Amino acid sequence: MIRRAARCLRIAVLAAALLPAAPADAAETVVRGSVPVDTAWEGSVTVIGQVVVKKGATLTILPGTTVRFPWLDEDANGIGDGELNVEGRLVARGTRELPIVFTSGREPPAPKDWTYVMISTSRESIVEHCVFEYAFTGLQVHLSSAAVRNSRFRRNFEALRFSTSDIAVECNQIADNAYGIRFESRGSTGSITRNAVVGNEYGFFPVIKSTSGVRISGNNIVNSAYNVKMGEEQREDLDFRGNWWGTADKGKIVEGFFDKRRETRVGRVLFEPYLEQAVEPCGIE
């Protein structure tokens, strides 16, 4: 493992030589522009503006790494410009004791301080034991295959967004965001299971053209406004069977849906049978 990490770090040094990046010191790495070759990050990493992991390159982030996105808003849209756009492959595999943290670089931090980590046209990216906080969207996955496990999403505007992907979203805690999971599944497959989607304003937000190709079951979904909010163009019914909604009272469960029961033009949340008690947490204490 140590040998492997050392090899990764050598690659990082090589990549840094190709980049307009200027490490402040050994413990602090500043990254701008693109990551064109296999690279490893560890320690404290500062991402300036948009950084792209190019096609064919793998970015490995080692346990205990903190990736900060300093406040920068050149387009003055109120959302920090910092983003990590992975078109190659991302392997962000933290541990329970040493998670990887993606966070704001300003004090005091606030939601939308940076844009997102976006995995796009990537294959087999891995996100485990990570923390995403103070982003517009913590993590977006599009046109990709990715596994997102044992991670924490908090104080973002949106926690997780995906479209047209093969995804496994398991054992994550998605709490204290405006939106939990927003998706336009557009043919996506995979599963969202054993997650705690709790304490957000909205739990799930299927926006448009979503189908039930991604199995969403075995989750705890308890949020303040709606647990599922169907988008105005989401016409198809969606399968949310087998989840815990914070109550076993069917009438109260239905109150947590913005769907055909409230707006006839949108689809219906299919939720029966539902769990009558919460799912045991996994991955994160």
Added chain:
Amino acid sequence: MKGVLILGAILLAAVPPAPAGAQPAVVTTEGATATVHGKITRETDPVAGARVLAYASFQDLLSHRAAVVSADSGADGGYRLTLPAGSYYLVARKQQVPADGPVPIGGLFSFHGSNPFTLTPGSATEVNFSLARKTAEVLVKPAADPGSATLGGVVTWEGTVVEGVHVKLYLDEESAFRGVGYAVAPPTDARGAFSFEMLPQSDYYVVARRRGAGEGAGPLAEGDLYGYFVDNPVQVRGGTAVEIALELVGKGRDVGNADGRPRPSGTRIAGRISDAAGAVVRGVYAFAYEEKVMAHKKPAFISQEVDDQGRYVIYLSRGGTFYIGARSAYGDSPGKGEWYGRYDGTPDHGVTVETGASAERIDIRVERILE
């Protein structure tokens, strides 16, 4: 770029609008002019005595303030219009005088599906129109449910009701009446009828399409049907049931060509599209987007399909920074198995090209999504 736009605005301001009922003005300004020409037909028959009206803005179209009006089309339906270079909404009409103002019942009308057109100095653009007839005024009745509003009607083509037409509502012209719109009604039934229920009070632009290949997005193909309601926008007020009659036209060559492809111009981006092994991928197109996040966005400009050596050219109506990608399909988001790629020469896939200049060797590598 900014200088060109300002020049265009000055020239437009110098062209007096054609007064209602006046003889059409055939404008022959010196300097930066462009020409539009083509045929005006109805159900494939040439229409003589029709005129093409050019509006400098969509608001001008709504206000019936044409910047330039063509002379009457000839016996073969042909027309020709010279006007200052710039951006225009083009409409064809045939009716008794006045030439502008609301279209009367029985009048013939066509709002071109490729509006707005950007006409570069010295360009000659072929724009053909197929005319639909206005058969009724908008009918407003009390709604059965006083708390809601509805909009419905019947769609016809060549005097016959049409089943399977997708009627969409748009709130403004910003999308150029393409894409998903504000709302889409279920396909018209065997009586050609469509209906929107529980509409919020608003003004709506009604646009209808029927594709021979079924529901989908992208440019219409020959034989598809298209209709822009003659009295757009339709006012829908609370507690009312609004009924309209919408006649479609068939897409012939260049009618309802909503794909955003400009004619060849001096501003272009060109390159080659290949797979990971460098082999030619047939049936793919290059796209120029105005926003960095491309996948769910509508491109501003599109190439033709690559040639047998994988080469493409995107003709642009103006310079600027564009984000370049390639796909094997047009419209909607890329799907699984589709060829997809982005220009990799810059981190954000952007290419900057000056107006009148050419960016070459903008090569794109594509791969099949999730395969």
